[in-house]
Amino acid sequence: MDVLTPRSLSEALALREAHPEALPIQGGTDVMVGLNFDRAHPAALLNLNEVVELREWAPSGDGYRIGAGVTYAEMMSGPLAAEFPALAEASRTVGSPQIRNRGTIGGNLATASPAGDSIPPLVVAGAEVECTSVRGARRIPVADFVTGVKRNALAADELITAIHLRPSGVAETFLKVGPRNAMVIAVCSLAVSAGDELRAAFGSASPRPVLVTAPRGEAATFPAQVAAAASPIDDVRGTATYRRHAIEVLTRRALERCLA
Amino acid sequence: MRINVRVNGVPSEADCWEGESLLFALREKLGFPGSKNACEQGECGSCSVLLDGVLVCACLVLAAQADGHDVTTIEGLGTEEELHPVQAAFVETGAVQCGFCTPGLVVAAADLLERVSDPSDDEIREALSGNLCRCTGYVKIFEAVRLAASRGAGA
Numbered sequence A: 001m002d003v004l005t006p007r008s009l010s011e012a013l014a015l016r017e018a019h020p021e022a023l024p025i026q027g028g029t030d031v032m033v034g035l036n037f038d039r040a041h042p043a044a045l046l047n048l049n050e051v052v053e054l055r056e057w058a059p060s061g062d063g064y065r066i067g068a069g070v071t072y073a074e075m076m077s078g079p080l081a082a083e084f085p086a087l088a089e090a091s092r093t094v095g096s097p098q099i100r101n102r103g104t105i106g107g108n109l110a111t112a113s114p115a116g117d118s119i120p121p122l123v124v125a126g127a128e129v130e131c132t133s134v135r136g137a138r139r140i141p142v143a144d145f146v147t148g149v150k151r152n153a154l155a156a157d158e159l160i161t162a163i164h165l166r167p168s169g170v171a172e173t174f175l176k177v178g179p180r181n182a183m184v185i186a187v188c189s190l191a192v193s194a195g196d197e198l199r200a201a202f203g204s205a206s207p208r209p210v211l212v213t214a215p216r217g218e219a220a221t222f223p224a225q226v227a228a229a230a231s232p233i234d235d236v237r238g239t240a241t242y243r244r245h246a247i248e249v250l251t252r253r254a255l256e257r258c259l260a
Numbered sequence B: 001m002r003i004n005v006r007v008n009g010v011p012s013e014a015d016c017w018e019g020e021s022l023l024f025a026l027r028e029k030l031g032f033p034g035s036k037n038a039c040e041q042g043e044c045g046s047c048s049v050l051l052d053g054v055l056v057c058a059c060l061v062l063a064a065q066a067d068g069h070d071v072t073t074i075e076g077l078g079t080e081e082e083l084h085p086v087q088a089a090f091v092e093t094g095a096v097q098c099g100f101c102t103p104g105l106v107v108a109a110a111d112l113l114e115r116v117s118d119p120s121d122d123e124i125r126e127a128l129s130g131n132l133c134r135c136t137g138y139v140k141i142f143e144a145v146r147l148a149a150s151r152g153a154g155a
Helices: A009-018 A031-036 A078-083 A085-092 A097-102 A105-111 A119-124 A222-229 A240-259 B022-029 B085-093 B102-115 B121-127 B139-150
Strands: A002-004 A022-025 A044-047 A057-060 A063-067 A128-133 A136-141 A146-148 A159-165 A171-177 A188-194 A197-203 A212-215 B002-007 B010-015 B048-051 B054-057 B070-072
Touching: A009 A022, A009 A044, A009 A128, A009 A159, A022 A031, A063 A078, A078 A085, A085 A119, A085 A171, A085 A188, A097 B054, A105 A119, A105 A159, A119 A171, A119 A188, A119 A197, A171 A240, A188 A240, A197 A222, A197 A240, A212 A222, A222 A240, B002 B022, B010 B022, B022 B048, B048 B102, B054 B102, B085 B102, B085 B139, B102 B121, B102 B139, B121 B139
Parallel strands: A002 A044, A022 A044, B002 B070
Antiparallel strands: A057 A063, A063 A159, A128 A136, A128 A159, A171 A188, A188 A197, A197 A212, B002 B010, B048 B054, B048 B070
């Protein structure tokens, strides 16, 4: 196994093209678990820690471009938290301080777990994933980027370079169910924004992200609509029945919060 | 592969397997066994170290990612002759039982007090939420952090 450590984005993209078998590693909070437990056997690792371009975020057009290497810790406070409160709330629920200092938004999308905490708020925000290769860059809506459980639309020569999203400008929130407040993989989770259109997306309740929308006038039936759109499974963290019920309750609470 | 890491201010070199964690390199190659190896998945916090001043789980950092960077371990916080104020407070309040989680908790608590000199209980709880202790039940650990804060450990 080799560790490839590019010092710039252009070098990273050239290495990605030359070594499509290399597994990208940024914060390492998912990749290292696979290595430590001898479950992942990548032919090589592409260490993105030294690519400063991936760590940057900035206003872009009428929204923001958040580099793939921006951490949960950076999203849960400061200017990004003020613009994207639901994403900030979701970031605060990730793991522990140690995990939030290392884990990144790009890594969460690359892993593409149904339990990925950043994914519901990104789906509600209509965020797009910027995927870049030596051939150029393209943008894919988050809901299309995640193609299945831990599967994504990234081509073999592409890296996730950034997320593009606009502040909703309306009340929004994120809720998560788990056995304790820290170090929890979501039993289920939910992001909601409540403008003229109600928008919701859940986590740990479908193999791929699902966006549920309704006119604001349908707030009374929206919780049932969101629960009906879920396709949860029974697993070690909870039952499908519990998850569907919890999503209805979470949607009701989220609307109480947002419409108050 | 060869990595160069500045550990507790001292330039250090080690030969590492490419998939090896910083924790393994610290304990088995670089001679810093203070950081403990338990869950190997970021759940327990017993391997907490500072990487370029940022609190991380050393088990979730690829050793190669630390090449050219600064790492502070529990060994860098105090000496046997002169304990770090957080270490002294842990001893005085009896916040240590089996001691396995203690290095990680001391590093996390010292990191908190560097940022927040007079933390509330909620801030202590949040800052230590990634560090598990299976003996003391946390009451004495909280006492230790409050004692260290009252002595200006973060000043």
